[in-house]
Amino acid sequence: MDTHLKNLQQVFQAGQRFLVPLFQRQYVWNEDHQWAPLWEDIERLTEAYETEGEKVEPHFLGAIVLQNVAGGSMIQTRTIIDGQQRLTTLQLLLHAAWTVLSAHEAKEALYLRSHFRNNEDYLVDADRYKLTPTTRDQDAYQSLMTASYPPGHLKGKSPSLLVRAHDFFSKCIEEWVASGDTARRAHILVSVLLHKITVVAIELEHDEDSQLIFETLNARGTPLTGADLVKNYVFQRLNLNKADTEAMYTKYWSMFETRFWEAEIKLGGYSAPRISNFLAQWLTAQTGRDTPTREVFRKFKQYAEHSSSPSMEAILPSLDASASTYQNWTVEAEKRDGDLSLLGLFAYRASVLGTQSAGPLLIWATDPSKESVPTLQLHKFVSSLESWLMRRALMRAGNGGIGSFIADLISQLNDSSRQFAGDILTALLVEADAANLAWPTDAELRNELRGLAVYSRFRKPLVRLLLESIEDHYRGYRHSKSSYSEGRVTRGKHSIEHLLPQSWAEHWSVGTDVAMQARRADHVHLLGNLTLVAGGLNSKISNGPWLGSPGKLQSLNAHSILLMNQRIFDEGSDGWAEESIRTRGELLISAIQNIWPVAADAKGTKTFSATNSLDQEITLLDLIDVGLLVEGQVLHARTADRVGTATVMPDGSLIMNSLHFDSPSAASKGLSQKATNGWKFWFVDRDRGVTLDRLRRKLGDDRQSPAESSNS
Structure with a gap:
């Protein structure tokens, strides 16, 4: 030199x-x-x-x-x-x-x-x-x-x-x-x-x-990506082995230098070329060890130089074959109309969730260089994985440790027969016991979704995906199969419509009763009040009355062919109010449970549980009865611009400025002059951030029986 x-x-x-x-x-x-x-x-x-x-x-x-x-x-x-x-x-x-x-x-x-x-x-x-x-x-x-x-x-x-x-x-x-x-x-x-x-x-x-x-x-000028470093390393190794690098490049690597693979994709707080992300997932699938995208070159070099690893001449064809499969399901997932394969549907739903975490498992299960997973076992593998992902997302579980968990699953799968991959993965997911990694049960999922303001708590693409999946379920689709429908609903294009409108005061008034107003406001964003429409309704109709001409029900009937909306025509023929929303919500939750079924022996975890106020009907008097509140306790307003206090009375009412209010929401509206969820408005302990809602949830968890905590 x-x-x-x-x-x-x-x-x-x-x-x-x-x-x-x-x-x-x-x-x-x-x-x-x-x-x-x-x-x-x-x-x-x-x-x-x-x-x-x-x-x-x-x-x-x-x-x-x-x-x-x-x-x-x-x-x-x-x-x-x-x-x-x-x-x-x-x-x-x-x-x-x-x-x-x-x-x-x-x-x-x-x-x-x-x-x-x-x-x-x-x-x-x-x-x-x-x-x-x-x-x-x-x-x-x-x-x-x-x-x-x-x-x-x-x-x-x-x-x-x-x-x-x-x-x-x-x-x-x-x-x-x-x-x-x-x-x-x-x-x-x-x-x-x-x-x-x-x-x-x-x-x-x-x-x-x-x-x-x-x-x-390599760090000077425009920094090289992990994929750039891997590519140079691969072909320098092939040169040393006297391989025909030009032929190997053309056959096994040139595909990576296309727009699809060079596209930047978001990965949490940063972005990277798709090829770098794929290489990280592929390495995790090969090694059973978590490979962050930022470390892809170092991990690839370790893998290639390990004594038990295949030669570079064998690694490159294996990498290329998995990449082709990965590209096929990713491109298919971008289709907005028509049926999707098992993997295409999974990839679409995972993209809406915004998760890349399951990629290594799919790459492992579809690796062309390894023994094929039988069709029925692959279906069970993908279905269980998707259910686990979706249910965790609906329970708003965090992703801490998920990369290591996925890698550990692969490590255990590598020690088992691929002929039973679906059964083995399902059993491993059932055994997951970390709070944010457990597979939520039906009871937990229903309890969470019943009173959750789905529209405001989830990203809109996820809400749309839920409703799309329910519509496909009504059309007879069971995961990637259909028994009688003409086709799936168009994906990613429909508007989300509130049946009880967000601006309901003019045509949906409940009078001056502040408790009734608060109750109505609490129902607007619930799952049972949401549906899909093509292109959205005229705002005048959307916020107009339910019945009559031109009423909202009549407009839906005239312009929508979705099965979920046809059911609304029957369910709401006499009107649409809180009870209708709760009844429909229960039906939609049942559909979600059927679309993403959980294994019968899943343990779940109560740390997910968000007690539903509408179902439990817990009152302040209930909190007093169990000692969570005491007579004369002073509550403090949550918002900084509204200073005020309310005192708990023996009968479960509140007194504020010499006026009595029969519910927390009524008292919060009396102070803020607008409909507000009073359970979250009032602090029991401001310094520690304890609201009435937290006490209500605690009581709900205590009331939940063991039978409700497991899937029966």
């Missing part, structure tokens, strides 16, 4: 060829982060050169790593191990300077030409240019190098960053040269470009290990 500080004349003058390996990423530098700062440095150097001449200090541009290629060419050939973005940009810069100076007939232009193009008298076409980019950039690069002036000065924005870079430098150089003495400026520019820009050139012999140096230098 030789290391030298070189200027651009020394780097590019001799007859030579720089090869960007076909497995390296394409050109990615851009104006804001690289081109403009580079040109600013050049302008600074030219200004200094005008006064200081050759004494001006050079500008250091970083390091490049080159490896000699043994034989195969009439001129010296080197592979660019690191620095391809930098070298490509410098070649574009020199060519852009040549085209501008040629147009101005500057004598220096001829001198520049030999720094991006080799002497043609004794070379074949492949050796004509100093630089050969990676495969995806070669057409654009050669078009630039062979174009007549001006090759840039684009009328529109080219998709090629190479073309845009050339155009940027052409315009900057043209403007700078034309703004003064052209002949003098041409001399200064060429002197600066060739003598005052330097790099450290690290030159390796053909048999030296370049990967170690590459890994230490």
Whole structure:
């Protein structure tokens, strides 16, 4: 290994060829982060050169790593191990300077030409240019190098960053040269470009290990992703093994350099290319150890170098096969109409949930390089996994430790027969006992959803998914199967409609009784009050009366073909109020339980339970009876802008400012002058954040019988 500080004349003058390996990423530098700062440095150097001449200090541009290629060419050939973005940009810069100076007939232009193009008298076409980019950039690069002036000065924005870079430098150089003495400026520019820009050139012999140096230098410029590092590592290893890297790249890796795999996807608080996320999931599926996306290269290297791992020649086909399956179900999940396969439906629902956590399990179960999981077992595997995910989401369970849990499941699955994968995964999910990882039971799920303001507590896509799934269930679909329906409901397009409108005061009034007003307000966002409509109803109709013409029921009947709405026509023919909402809610919850069934022996956990006030009908008097409240206890208003207190009376009423109120909601409206959930409005202990609602939930949990805590 030789290391030298070189200027651009020394780097590019001799007859030579720089090869960007076909497995390296394409050109990615851009104006804001690289081109403009580079040109600013050049302008600074030219200004200094005008006064200081050759004494001006050079500008250091970083390091490049080159490896000699043994034989195969009439001129010296080197592979660019690191620095391809930098070298490509410098070649574009020199060519852009040549085209501008040629147009101005500057004598220096001829001198520049030999720094991006080799002497043609004794070379074949492949050796004509100093630089050969990676495969995806070669057409654009050669078009630039062979174009007549001006090759840039684009009328529109080219998709090629190479073309845009050339155009940027052409315009900057043209403007700078034309703004003064052209002949003098041409001399200064060429002197600066060739003598005052330097790099450290690290030159390796053909048999030296370049990967170690590459890994230490990858963070400069535009940082390489984990997938970039994996790709370089894979093909450097294949080179060392004397494999046909070009054939392997074309067959097993080129698919990853497409828009689908390069797309950025959100992963919690950051985003990463889909390929990096897939590699992390694939590694988890292979090893049974959690692989965060940010650590994908380190984990991949550990996996590939482990003594028990397959060879790189075997890893690459396995990776490619799993990636094809992954891409198929991901693309299918984006369809908005028509049936979906088992995996496509799962992928759609997982995408709405916004979770990537289950990916490794699906990759494990569908791995083409391993023994196939029988069809019925795969169906059970996916169905149980989806039920576990959905029920946890509906219970608003956190995701702490879920990555390690999934990896542990895979580790245990690897120790078992794939012929029984569905049975084994179901049993493992049943045994999960951590509070946020348990599989919620029917009793827990119903108890949670009965009184939950679903519309305001869940993201709208999840609410829509619930209603879509219920509609498909009514149409006869059982997971990915249909017995009699013409098709699934269109996904992701319907509007969520409140049957009892959010603005209900005008046409749905319950008079001046503040308790009744609060009760009505509590029902607006419940599951039983929500449905789907195509495109949404006219706001006048949506907020209008239920019956009559043009009433809301009549409008739904006239414009909706959804089965869930046809049922509403029967259920609400005499009117729509709180009792109708609660009755329909129970039916929808039953449908959810059937869509995502839980194993009969699932243990669940009471830590999920959110006691339902509408079902339990707990009152302040109940809290007094069990000692959670005492006569004369002072409650404090929750909101900072409304200072006030209320006192608990022996009969369970509240007194505030000498006025009696028969419920917490009535008292909160008396203070805030608007309908409010009084159970959450009043603090029992402000310092500790204890509300009446917390006491009510505690009593509800205490009342829940053992039979209700398990799935019967």
